[in-house]
Amino acid sequence: MAIGVFDSGVGGLSVHHALVRRLPTADFVYLADQAHTPYGGRSGEDIVNLTQAGCERLFDQGCSLVVLACNTAAAVALRRLQQTWLPTYRGAKARPLNILGIIVPTIEAATGLPWTHEPTQPVEKVEHVDVLGIFCTPATAASRVYEIEIDKRSGDVAVFSEACPTLARQIEAGAGEEELRAAVEAHVASLSRRIGRPPDRAILGCTHYEIIAALFRAALPVGTPLIHQPDATAEAIALYLRRHAQYDPGSSGGRLFLTTGAAGLQNGLVEQFWGSPVSFDAA
Numbered sequence: 001m002a003i004g005v006f007d008s009g010v011g012g013l014s015v016h017h018a019l020v021r022r023l024p025t026a027d028f029v030y031l032a033d034q035a036h037t038p039y040g041g042r043s044g045e046d047i048v049n050l051t052q053a054g055c056e057r058l059f060d061q062g063c064s065l066v067v068l069a070c071n072t073a074a075a076v077a078l079r080r081l082q083q084t085w086l087p088t089y090r091g092a093k094a095r096p097l098n099i100l101g102i103i104v105p106t107i108e109a110a111t112g113l114p115w116t117h118e119p120t121q122p123v124e125k126v127e128h129v130d131v132l133g134i135f136c137t138p139a140t141a142a143s144r145v146y147e148i149e150i151d152k153r154s155g156d157v158a159v160f161s162e163a164c165p166t167l168a169r170q171i172e173a174g175a176g177e178e179e180l181r182a183a184v185e186a187h188v189a190s191l192s193r194r195i196g197r198p199p200d201r202a203i204l205g206c207t208h209y210e211i212i213a214a215l216f217r218a219a220l221p222v223g224t225p226l227i228h229q230p231d232a233t234a235e236a237i238a239l240y241l242r243r244h245a246q247y248d249p250g251s252s253g254g255r256l257f258l259t260t261g262a263a264g265l266q267n268g269l270v271e272q273f274w275g276s277p278v279s280f281d282a283a
């Protein structure tokens with residue numbers, strides 16, 4: 001058995017990296033849906049169908065647990081798949097299978113509260129709020145998942161999302177540093193204009209952006225804390241596995257990297273992030 005990690009492309013490698021550090025002996029299968037990347041400008045229906053196909057592929061590959069290392073898929077498709085498709089599919093396969101996302105652990109890290117804390121009464125709002133900027137895809141921004149879930153739990157955090165329509169595609173294509181720097185600076189400036197000042201904290205709410213986190217750090221005021229989604233996710237998955245022994249993560253440290261797109265070496269940005277060349281096999 002193994003843990004599946006799914007993204008539209010190379011972005012989920014940032015989560016995979018943290019997962020491997022946290023669970024070094026587990027077996028991992030990474031699937032990049034590069035035939036259909038990017039997801040961020042697609043319709044909800046498309047995102048649900050593509051995410052379902054990716055999960056199915058990973059379950060067929062022997063995974064018991066699939067981590068959606070993609071904010072867009074987690075924001076748009078996760079709940080729907082958990083409530084509709086997965087129960088029937090799991091029944092047909094007659095083995096424990098589950099899909100988890102990356103937004104819940106990120107919100108827990110942002111609020112400092114466990115997910116189960118969800119209050120029954122509206123939380124009391126305070127005047128001086130901590131402004132949290134979320135850089136994400138248009139589909140994640142349109143879902144308003146971060147705004148809704150953080151607002152429910154916390155009275156002193158105001159969330160502003162900045163949709164970055166082309167950034168995941170540029171990272172997927174291995175764009176040059178100057179082009180990426182200009183795009184990141186424009187998004188930080190646009191978000192800061194809407195807030196009236198730069199955010200107090202930020203989340204790179206698209207896993208692709210973690211690959212160019214240094215450019216976000218450089219564009220934001222010095223020392224702006226970035227909530228680290230990959231580490232928050234890795235910690236949450238490790239805890240989940242400890243509590244749910246039925247999901248066997250394997251123990252031989254296997255690493256398989258698959259793509260629905262063209263097999264082979266991934267671009268230089270990925271190599272720089274990973275610290276060595278990364279090559280995907282055909283799914």
Ligand code: DGL
Pocket residue numbers: 007008009011012037038039040041069070071072073137140168169205206207208
């Ligand atoms: N890396 C993904 C995310 O976290 C998807 C980006 C895309 O395909 O647009 O949102």
